[in-house]
Amino acid sequence: MIKKGDDKAMIDGDAEILFNHQVNHDTWLLGLKRSEPAVTMKPGQFVMIRVRSGMDPLLRRPFSVCAVEKDHFKVLYRRVGKGTEIMTQAKPGENFQVLGPLGEGFVLPEEERLPVLVGGGIGVAPLFFLARLLYRRNLEFMMGFRSAGDIIPFDELRLPNHRWSVSTDDGTAGHAGFVTDLLLLYLDKNRGLPLSLFACGPRPMLKKTAETAITYGIPCQVSLESAMACGFGVCQGCAVKTAPQESSAYHYVCRNGPVFPAEAIDWEAL
Numbered sequence: 719m720i721k722k723g724d725d726k727a728m729i730d731g732d733a734e735i736l737f738n739h740q741v742n743h744d745t746w747l748l749g750l751k752r753s754e755p756a757v758t759m760k761p762g763q764f765v766m767i768r769v770r771s772g773m774d775p776l777l778r779r780p781f782s783v784c785a786v787e788k789d790h791f792k793v794l795y796r797r798v799g800k801g802t803e804i805m806t807q808a809k810p811g812e813n814f815q816v817l818g819p820l821g822e823g824f825v826l827p828e829e830e831r832l833p834v835l836v837g838g839g840i841g842v843a844p845l846f847f848l849a850r851l852l853y854r855r856n857l858e859f860m861m862g863f864r865s866a867g868d869i870i871p872f873d874e875l876r877l878p879n880h881r882w883s884v885s886t887d888d889g890t891a892g893h894a895g896f897v898t899d900l901l902l903l904y905l906d907k908n909r910g911l912p913l914s915l916f917a918c919g920p921r922p923m924l925k926k927t928a929e930t931a932i933t934y935g936i937p938c939q940v941s942l943e944s945a946m947a948c949g950f951g952v953c954q955g956c957a958v959k960t961a962p963q964e965s966s967a968y969h970y971v972c973r974n975g976p977v978f979p980a981e982a983i984d985w986e987a988l
């Protein structure tokens with residue numbers, strides 16, 4: 719079913735599972751049929767998935783749109799708890815109830831700026847979508863994982879052949895250290911180049927990326943995660959404190975985000 723809101727159409731109903739396969743030890747790639755191709759999905763937007771009918775788990779779970787193909791869209795998800803465990807059991811031909819796309823996605827960078835994408839762990843999911851959309855442009859994609867076994871196979875997601883680099887916290891693949899170290903190395907080598915940063919990942923990683931961007935004077939958009947009960951601005955469970963210059967004291971990750979300019983967030987309070 720398509721629902722038309724004030725300014726955008728969305729899916730609110732069953733979406734058929736086309737595939738649901740494991741890509742590494744704790745991560746799956748889910749393909750959901752786009753029975754409503756008129757619904758536009760933008761990088762950074764998310765869908766709420768009800769993993770099972772009935773009372774447990776009752777709440778839908780939020781997942782970034784990771785790629786959009788002609789007849790389906792993809793969600794890359796990590797198994798962390800009950801909902802995602804149930805998702806791993808789902809078979810092609812079955813359905814998930816889906817609501818979305820929701821939220822405000824990334825604003826595309828100006829032509830003259832080189833996009834630099836910084837992803838941590840499963841936070842790479844919305845950045846894959848952004849990288850695909852920017853495939854004609856030169857871009858830099860840095861991804862950080864805990865260990866070699868956590869790396870997402872890029873061919874699964876048909877990541878265009880741009881420059882990308884990997885770091886692992888334990889040094890088992892790529893640069894040994896955090897992805898924010900890779901970012902600092904890159905920035906030091908490319909001083910003066912007009913850049914635009916896009917980041918998604920764990921909060922400490924986002925905080926470090928945001929602080930770096932502000933120090934270097936580079937525009938930066940961050941995609942935040944938070945616990946979400948409704949996903950569309952009703953429960954107020956996803957509030958984050960804003961920086962003092964913002965017009966309201968709180969932003970809602972589901973409705974005002976999940977993507978925010980780095981300077982809009984009070985990083986000390988997060």
Ligand SMILES: Cc1cc2nc3c(=O)[nH]c(=O)nc-3n(C[C@H](O)[C@H](O)[C@H](O)COP(=O)(O)OP(=O)(O)OC[C@H]3O[C@@H](n4cnc5c(N)ncnc54)[C@H](O)[C@@H]3O)c2cc1C
Pocket residue numbers: 764775779780781782783793794795796797798799800801802803840843844942943944945946976
């Ligand atoms: C806008 C948005 C986009 C997201 N995109 C993705 C995505 O593309 N892929 C993906 O795998 N996950 C994504 N997440 C996180 C995902 O929603 C949660 O991992 C999922 O809801 C967990 O459900 P569960 O029932 O398996 O875990 P639960 O049983 O609810 O929780 C199990 C454990 O996971 C932790 N947890 C739950 N939610 C989160 C969260 N948001 N961040 C960190 N830890 C959490 C809990 O604290 C608990 O320790 C996104 C979250 C948001 C808000």
Ligand code: FES
Pocket residue numbers: 945946947948949950951952953954955956957970971972973
């Ligand atoms: S999740 Fe309910 S207001 Fe954001």
